[in-house]
Amino acid sequence: MPTLSELRRCFEGAVPSVIATCAPDGTPNVAYLSQVHYVDDAHVALTFQFFNTTRKNILANPRAVTQVIDPATAAHWRLQLEYLRTETEGPLFEKMKAKLAGIASHSGMSKVFRLLGSDVYRVLAIEPVFGGEAAPDAPRQHLLPSLRACLAGLTGCSDLAGLFDACLQGLEQHCDIRHAMLLMHDAAQGRLYTVATRGYAESGVGSEIRIGEGIIGVAARERTPIRIGYAAQEYLYSRAVRDGFERSAGADGLETVIPFPGLAASGSQLAVPLWYGERLLGALYVESPQEMRFGYEDEDALVVLAGQLAMYIELLSHTAEHHEEAAVTRVPPAVQGPPAGIKHFTADHSVFIDNDYLIKGVAGAIFWKLVRDYVEAGRNEFTNRELRLDPTLKLPDVSDNLEARLILLQRRLAERCSVVNIEKTGRGRFRLNVARPLLLTEVPGR
């Protein structure tokens, strides 16, 4: 007899399942189910969408039987079930809600399908009905060797920037996942900010997602992977971000939003939170224009990858702190040409270079300190340590990842600015390279 995990393909929602229940007087009831969700090898959860006869029956008599169909072979399996409880919030509920949104959108039922709860059942028995002896199609790809190769790519990294890039490159090279991004957690702001992306026309580094917003925000909030096999309007960022971040432009009309780089027509999405102990570090997000691209196995693989990645992030962040070298004192070379105007708004630390938006928040404050020191004190060599200790920066928390902020700043400068760039010169050390004179303007408010 197969284990429940071997039947997970039947639980993708591609083919509707049915559930039979029975009232205390013995009257049977058969109903369609949008989703049978694999919880673990002894439990499934079913979508509770309507107050119907199934609902009444299982509350009075917990025995049920569901029939599921393998979408590849049409093999039928029956699961004998016993109803245990209903969850109306939390990781399981949010996973099923997101998946249901995809299924609903795929079947034109977006206005009708709403998840009221996740009904958790114990699986008492698995029975083959027919077709189970047919060999299922070979998996698209053997994921274990791919995962191993991805993990091997992480071990050689000596800094965070390299780690981020190795992770996304590994996903493309070994897992054929061509659209991916990494976001880090800003606990003080309740947001995730993008530090590395791959497979998009615009890198979108620096774009932000609120915790709880869209598939990535919900995955981060609930600390659970979320996977959607069909595009679901309510989880697409093209809309979510537009609705969420309202007008970010101030009265001066300067726009301070970096567009989120996600695919406009995303067919499959998978968001996996990165956490270390109790602490949320960020999120890994992959997507594909193809529907049903990511299965349970891909989710397994990415959760393992995310776990390792989180440990490396933590490790490399601390290594950087412990091995920081002292700054070298050197007078920056003189530069000529028309000055570049750098404007800093004190309220949100947004920075504009010649009126082009660069960055805001912690990375904006760091940049302002660097260019001020460059202009006023004539220095261009810096250390992570001095930034961490600088009281004017008011870094949000000791756990905040300064290195990730610097990567963000470095990448934004590389993409958007021809006048200033950041060059790493050693562990915990970097140099500010300036190509033209800088004219600094501090603007209160905004």
Place this chain on the structure above:
Amino acid sequence: MTTELDPPLLDEARADFITHHVSILAGSSSAERIPSVARAYGCRVAPDRRSITLFLSLTQSATVLRDLRAGGAVAAVFSRPTTHETLQLKGAGAQIAPLADGDRALMRAYGRSFRDDIGAIGFKDPFGVNIMSGTEDDAVAVTFTPTAAFVQTPGPSAGEPLRPQP
């Protein structure tokens, strides 16, 4: 109570709806109140539309048939994949009998129509062939009189009982 004078629960349109293009599942329950379910491979409606006959596989439906033989009530749900239109019929006193002349032809025609419908939403053969496979040899006919009908098309009116239309 239904009597011979009441109009049948199934009007002509519904009697037609349940015989082709729909996925059919039949359920029952045991004396211990354990439900059972199995796929049906077609449906025949009596000329007076007062009883219907479902075609079930002996081996795939062993538990449902056992429950029906023991006097369990019956529920059957009919759902068209392309439209989600869904109807559930309930009744009691199901009779199990060998297939009648012409039933195999009905099953084959039904199987083709169902494959067409799921094909239209992307489930092509061999899925379509497989899902309708393995019933030719061991099918039986299960006849019952529907005494209640419910609209189960997802939406606000899901679950509403149908009344016979005079």
